[in-house]
Amino acid sequence: MNLSRHRHLTLVLLVVSASALLAVGSPRSASADPLLCKRALSSESAKYTRTVTTALQKCEDAKVIGTLPPATDCTTNSQVVAMQGRASQRLMRKIASRCGGDDRTCGTADDESLVSIGWGAIGTCPGLKGGSCSNAISNCNDIATCLTCVGQSAAQQTVALDYGSFNSGQFGTGSAANFCQRSLGKASTTFFMDRLKAVQKC
Numbered sequence: 001m002n003l004s005r006h007r008h009l010t011l012v013l014l015v016v017s018a019s020a021l022l023a024v025g026s027p028r029s030a031s032a033d034p035l036l037c038k039r040a041l042s043s044e045s046a047k048y049t050r051t052v053t054t055a056l057q058k059c060e061d062a063k064v065i066g067t068l069p070p071a072t073d074c075t076t077n078s079q080v081v082a083m084q085g086r087a088s089q090r091l092m093r094k095i096a097s098r099c100g101g102d103d104r105t106c107g108t109a110d111d112e113s114l115v116s117i118g119w120g121a122i123g124t125c126p127g128l129k130g131g132s133c134s135n136a137i138s139n140c141n142d143i144a145t146c147l148t149c150v151g152q153s154a155a156q157q158t159v160a161l162d163y164g165s166f167n168s169g170q171f172g173t174g175s176a177a178n179f180c181q182r183s184l185g186k187a188s189t190t191f192f193m194d195r196l197k198a199v200q201k202c
Contacts, residue, residue: 034116040098041117041143044091046200049151050193051087055080056159057189064163064181066172075156088148092141099140106141119143128153162188 059074074080099117101110114120119137125146127133133149135142163185170178 034112037095037099037112037117037140040095041147042200044094045147045151046196048087048091048148049154049196052080052084052152052155053158053189053193055083056155057162057186060159060163061182061185063168064166064171064178064185070168070171074159084152091148092144095140095144095147099143106144107139111140114139125149128157158192159189162192 056074059068059072059077059080062068063070063072063074068077096106097104099112100106101108101112103110114122114137117140122137124137125133125135125142127146128150133146133153135145135149137143137146166181166185167177170181172178
């Protein structure tokens with residue numbers, strides 16, 4: 001059940017971030033390079049999702065070993081939120097650099113066209129089942145917003161799947177069951193991140 005769910009989350013995320021690879025580029029100026037933009041959308045969204053997943057996993061693991069209270073909401077944990085914010089800023093910056101034209105700013109006249117990067121027919125963020133990503137898509141900044149929302153949803157759903165059913169009564173006990181909890185959580189999350197990285201590279 002977990003493996004099937006992980007496959008679904010990974011493939012939906014990659015469909016959103018790599019949809020540009022199916023596009024036929026339109027004629028552009030000599031300095032334009034839609035391919036670099038497409039690659040940035042795919043690679044940076046995958047990096048963002050892995051970063052957020054890692055932050056959430058470490059927080060959940062801290063609950064399992066007893067260094068954080070079992071009732072801690074890791075999605076609002078200050079360290080997780082800070083790491084997520086830094087990752088989001090990096091994604092926005094990288095996408096603007098590769099997709100925002102000579103001024104490296106999304107939303108101006110020299111942006112790579114949505115058609116040339118495969119987003120011409122996507123009026124709103126495709127989202128992820130169970131998430132709330134539905135912003136309008138009119139420039140590369142909107143794409144970045146969509147990818148961070150989808151990546152965050154995928155990370156949260158993945159970690160909830162990996163840790164959400166554990167018996168909190170075992171947390172911090174150092175028992176065999178507690179050791180098993182840690183091993184299962186870490187291994188399952190690592191599987192998702194490795195699969196995401198492999199599919200993105202492909």
